[in-house]
Amino acid sequence: MKNSEDWKGAAKKQQNKIEAWRLSYLSVEELLCLQLLGYSPKQLYEDMESERYSLKETASMSIRELDKAKRILDRQTKAGVITIPYHEEAYPHHFRNLCQDAPLLVHVLGNKDLLNREDNVAIIGARAADKDGLDMAYGLAKQMGEQGHIVISGLALGCDTAAHRGCLDAGGQTIAVVASGLDITHPKVNKSLQDEIIAKGGTILSEHPFGVKANPTRLVARCRMQVVLTQSVIVAQCPIISGTMYAVRFAQTYSGDKFGLRRQIYAVEYGTMNELNSGNKFLLDYQLVLPIKPRQRTELDGFDCLVVN
Structure with a gap:
């Protein structure tokens, strides 16, 4: 525009x-x-x-x-x-920025009011993260939870699990955007985490009805829903070839004047590069994202944008 x-x-x-x-x-x-x-x-x-x-x-x-x-x-x-259809006022307004890629129906378990909050941050990353990546996802999410903000992630193993856990341990509320029907927990090992998210006032969200199983295509597609719910996306740790890179691409696509806002995308900057954080290095080297260094403090400003100190 x-x-x-x-x-x-x-x-x-x-x-x-x-x-x-x-x-x-x-x-x-x-x-x-x-x-x-x-x-x-x-x-x-x-x-x-x-x-x-x-x-x-x-x-x-x-x-x-x-x-x-x-x-x-x-x-x-x-x-x-x-279940909320696209045309109802209760439909999460963030998803309208997806235009023709917006889900027709969204299926919500838990606190649906979180879906229209503005003070939220998506913290995402790879399943096969190392201790540094897990610690960053956990610590950043804990900071947001302590400040009363919402953490968005995908309930996957690795960085997603660490992000949800960090927020919950801080007494915060978190949203998990999943790629299956809400009668299925993917991965199964995170069933107790899913139950805890709901019990502590959080939300599990899907565009798929009961009976639909997660697959690679749906896992990629759910990334667009994660990033469009927020103005700020943080990549905790990921290889250069990973599902997280799809989320970054979606955040870039659904951003700018056409969509009414410009999303901030951050990646953790590690002192030593390895295969597990090669995606972070690529994004930072090509100035596609902004850096967050370990031990830096993050918070949201008055416009619900991420500030790194």
């Missing part, structure tokens, strides 16, 4: 689309039915204004998929999961 008028025009267009969804009377069951039929969010966003009545008819005629959608949603409700 070149100027504020362009941004206002795009925002108005987006609002018109949201209103079209509200007027479509497509229920959550029908939206999930269409997903089960193979419709992508992009297809539905493009067709909603012009084809909403035929989409509704398609859902109503797909008796098997519609019945399956109703059963899934009933199971989720009994398990305490809240």
Whole structure:
């Protein structure tokens, strides 16, 4: 977007689309039915204004998929999961910056109010982190938790687990964005951590309904949801070839004037380079991110942006 008028025009267009969804009377069951039929969010966003009545008819005629959608949603409700469609006001406003990549439905277990907080930081990194990487993820998350801010990560082993744990140990609340249905914990070993996140006022979030298993494609896709929830992303430690690098790319993609804000991306700067932190070195060497050094203090300023001291 070149100027504020362009941004206002795009925002108005987006609002018109949201209103079209509200007027479509497509229920959550029908939206999930269409997903089960193979419709992508992009297809539905493009067709909603012009084809909403035929989409509704398609859902109503797909008796098997519609019945399956109703059963899934009933199971989720009994398990305490809240499902929020794109057109409802309760839908996390951060996800609207994903435009046609925004999930049609989000499934939430725990404290849904955290999803609209602004004072949050995503702390991410590789599963195969060493002690230095784990300590940085834990320590940075603990600082945020002590300050009452929200830590976002992905419930994976390694840096993600350390980040969630650091925040919880500080008495804070954390959001885990996962790549499976909320009836499945991936990895299974983190089931107790997931339960603790919920028990301590945190949130588990997915774009997938019950029964969907994590796979490499979904694990990459969830990265866009992690980074768009916040203005500040910290890479604790990662190799140059890793899923974390996808998250950095998403943070760069969904940033700038077109999206109304510029995301800050940081990476921990280690004194000694090895394979496990080679991604950090690459990002810092090419000035794609800002540095955080061990023992530096982090906090959020009055605009909820990360400040490193």
